[in-house]
Amino acid sequence: MGNQTIYFKKQPRIVATSTIAGPKECEGVVGRYVETALADDMFGESTFEKAECKMLSHVIDGAIANAGLKREEIDMIVSGDLLNQIISASFAARDFSIPFLGVYGACSTMAESLAVAAAFIEGGLTRRAVAATGSHFASAERQYRYPLELGCTRPPQSQWTVTAAGASLVCAEGEGVKITAATLGKVVDFGITDVNNMGAAMAPAAADTILAHFRETKESVEDYDLIVTGDLGALGSRILKDLTWEKGLDISKNHVDCGEIIYNVIEDEFQGGSGAGCSAVVLNSYLYTKMMAGSLKRILFAATGALLSTVSSGQGESIPCITHAVVLER
Amino acid sequence: MGNQTIYFKKQPRIVATSTIAGPKECEGVVGRYVETALADDMFGESTFEKAECKMLSHVIDGAIANAGLKREEIDMIVSGDLLNQIISASFAARDFSIPFLGVYGACSTMAESLAVAAAFIEGGLTRRAVAATGSHFASAERQYRYPLELGCTRPPQSQWTVTAAGASLVCAEGEGVKITAATLGKVVDFGITDVNNMGAAMAPAAADTILAHFRETKESVEDYDLIVTGDLGALGSRILKDLTWEKGLDISKNHVDCGEIIYNVIEDEFQGGSGAGCSAVVLNSYLYTKMMAGSLKRILFAATGALLSTVSSGQGESIPCITHAVVLER
Numbered sequence: 001m002g003n004q005t006i007y008f009k010k011q012p013r014i015v016a017t018s019t020i021a022g023p024k025e026c027e028g029v030v031g032r033y034v035e036t037a038l039a040d041d042m043f044g045e046s047t048f049e050k051a052e053c054k055m056l057s058h059v060i061d062g063a064i065a066n067a068g069l070k071r072e073e074i075d076m077i078v079s080g081d082l083l084n085q086i087i088s089a090s091f092a093a094r095d096f097s098i099p100f101l102g103v104y105g106a107c108s109t110m111a112e113s114l115a116v117a118a119a120f121i122e123g124g125l126t127r128r129a130v131a132a133t134g135s136h137f138a139s140a141e142r143q144y145r146y147p148l149e150l151g152c153t154r155p156p157q158s159q160w161t162v163t164a165a166g167a168s169l170v171c172a173e174g175e176g177v178k179i180t181a182a183t184l185g186k187v188v189d190f191g192i193t194d195v196n197n198m199g200a201a202m203a204p205a206a207a208d209t210i211l212a213h214f215r216e217t218k219e220s221v222e223d224y225d226l227i228v229t230g231d232l233g234a235l236g237s238r239i240l241k242d243l244t245w246e247k248g249l250d251i252s253k254n255h256v257d258c259g260e261i262i263y264n265v266i267e268d269e270f271q272g273g274s275g276a277g278c279s280a281v282v283l284n285s286y287l288y289t290k291m292m293a294g295s296l297k298r299i300l301f302a303a304t305g306a307l308l309s310t311v312s313s314g315q316g317e318s319i320p321c322i323t324h325a326v327v328l329e330r
Numbered sequence: 331m332g333n334q335t336i337y338f339k340k341q342p343r344i345v346a347t348s349t350i351a352g353p354k355e356c357e358g359v360v361g362r363y364v365e366t367a368l369a370d371d372m373f374g375e376s377t378f379e380k381a382e383c384k385m386l387s388h389v390i391d392g393a394i395a396n397a398g399l400k401r402e403e404i405d406m407i408v409s410g411d412l413l414n415q416i417i418s419a420s421f422a423a424r425d426f427s428i429p430f431l432g433v434y435g436a437c438s439t440m441a442e443s444l445a446v447a448a449a450f451i452e453g454g455l456t457r458r459a460v461a462a463t464g465s466h467f468a469s470a471e472r473q474y475r476y477p478l479e480l481g482c483t484r485p486p487q488s489q490w491t492v493t494a495a496g497a498s499l500v501c502a503e504g505e506g507v508k509i510t511a512a513t514l515g516k517v518v519d520f521g522i523t524d525v526n527n528m529g530a531a532m533a534p535a536a537a538d539t540i541l542a543h544f545r546e547t548k549e550s551v552e553d554y555d556l557i558v559t560g561d562l563g564a565l566g567s568r569i570l571k572d573l574t575w576e577k578g579l580d581i582s583k584n585h586v587d588c589g590e591i592i593y594n595v596i597e598d599e600f601q602g603g604s605g606a607g608c609s610a611v612v613l614n615s616y617l618y619t620k621m622m623a624g625s626l627k628r629i630l631f632a633a634t635g636a637l638l639s640t641v642s643s644g645q646g647e648s649i650p651c652i653t654h655a656v657v658l659e660r
Contacts, residue, residue, distance in 0.1 A: 047645055049645065084639045087637070091637075101514065103431070122453035122455060126336070184406065186428060186429055186430060308415065309415035320423075
């Protein structure tokens with residue numbers, strides 16, 4: 001072995017999804033595919049963190065309901081988020097009497113949780129698992145950067161953390177989008193220290209996983225309708241295309257980044273969206289709908305994550321990143 | 331299904347382990363089984379967080395070397411820790427060119443990472459995976475409670491976060507301790523809000539998973555040489571024994587808690603040890619040695635975790651907890 005790519009012979013499938021997003025997110029082109037559009041990003045809660053948790057709980061329930069199932073028919077929840085000690089996921093799981101596996105992959109969580117859920121199904125250990133994640137602009141800004149009340153200016157290389165959550169119900173059988181393989185990421189660090197430039201930090205990790213995927217599977221870019229990255233943003237996407245092109249892989253024709261397409265960039269979203277909820281909501285709304293309708297047949301979903309913390313940055317560390325990719329087929 | 335217990339028919343096995351611990355930890359009875367005893371808990375680093383990360387990196391390398399393998403023969407690292415954004419695990423994984431799955435289960439991480447590694451092996455997806463976790467007294471105190479420099483008094487119900495790390499190399503074949511089953515935990519919250527009383531918070535989650543295990547497997551307590559919990563401490567262990575006894579399961583004869591046995595409680599460790607490194611070091615040193623020697627043949631290893639954060643506690647939330655259990659056989 002020594003390969004990063006694993007193959008799911010049983011082809012676990014996503015039989016249902018559910019999504020929720022804030023008002024700003026729902027204005028964009030992806031927005032109209034979102035199941036629940038929030039008019040207020042507090043979602044009736046007293047804090048941003050509680051709103052984020054409630055969004056996650058909402059989509060976990062939504063994915064189960066959209067499959068016509070009940071909570072007690074679900075074997076496992078695999079989830080994580082960006083907050084310290086993944087409190088959104090842990091507290092959301094408290095609402096359910098379902099075994100819970102907490103994962104942390106920053107904004108790569110949607111792909112990581114799908115790969116873990118698929119692995120348990122491949123092993124015949126689990127029949128039905130929910131993979132879910134989300135993020136909230138205000139809780140992420142407060143934790144990673146500055147409280148909103150400070151009114152700090154955002155630099156042009158920055159992205160806007162998406163207020164959204166998405167869940168996939170992954171099952172051993174049924175009609176849906178099949179998970180046929182995954183390329184698990186290594187931690188890659190190119191020495192970027194600017195916490196406002198996540199795209200540049202994550203692009204090398206995305207390139208590493210995508211290059212490994214095509215090297216190991218011996219497939220070509222044309223075998224995919226889309227090569228989707230999570231939240232590189234406009235700048236990060238350009239860097240990714242440069243890095244892969246340098247290694248002889250031209251993905252420019254069918255690459256798209258969830259962060260780049262989620263907003264109508266009109267004010268200070270700058271490079272586009274970021275956050276675990278970014279790729280989660282785009283996958284589980286727009287991409288899933290297109291795949292179920294047959295207009296997208298095969299995509300590589302590569303969610304990108306920056307594994308920094310305020311403590312590591314404060315201690316002078318650079319930003320290690322990771323990208324996990326899953327192959328989705330209709 | 332609907333069961334929490336999963337069975338690993340391929341019996342993935344722990345073929346090697348590695349452990350490291352601080353000076354205080356090495357004074358206890360478990361201490362003499364630890365592979366690397368630190369004279370200084372800074373481990374030559376400039377910060378506690380960097381020391382914690384280095385310990386984790388050290389045991390991951392140690393487990394690989396103890397199996398006579400090289401880094402490039404390892405398919406996956408499954409790891410997490412207590413620090414925000416699991417920086418110890420993520421930054422440790424940066425040292426290795428090996429696919430990385432980040433998990434978060436607080437102090438239940440050792441059992442969670444073993445279960446995830448075993449699941450990937452059961453599915454035929456992975457041949458060799460390292461499951462590892464650790465914690466550091468000083469980094470945990472600073473993050474969860476107060477900086478040590480403040481010199482805050484510790485209440486008698488408190489525990490002492492263990493400075494240690496442990497790693498298990500889990501393989502599809504080879505001589506070792508077999509992982510034959512796992513009971514995945516649900517998030518359980520009994521409404522405890524005292525962040526100094528982790529034992530009381532976690533005991534109901536431990537009871538929930540242990541009761542589910544015996545209910546679903548139809549085994550009896552006597553089928554195990556030991557029923558090991560992670561870090562309930564002295565008080566938490568007594569609560570666990572009460573809670574299970576009330577439900578008709580008497581585990582008192584062969585229950586032991588890693589937190590209760592790791593220290594010679596002589597000063598302010600009070601209820602004993604806690605932290606992700608607590609059960610990790612006891613399992614991978616003392617228990618693994620006893621199992622390989624044949625004096626322990628079958629144990630239930632139930633690692634306990636408190637899923638709180640300073641943000642959730644600050645917002646008035648109680649402490650949700652989780653316990654994952656794995657069955658280990660020689």
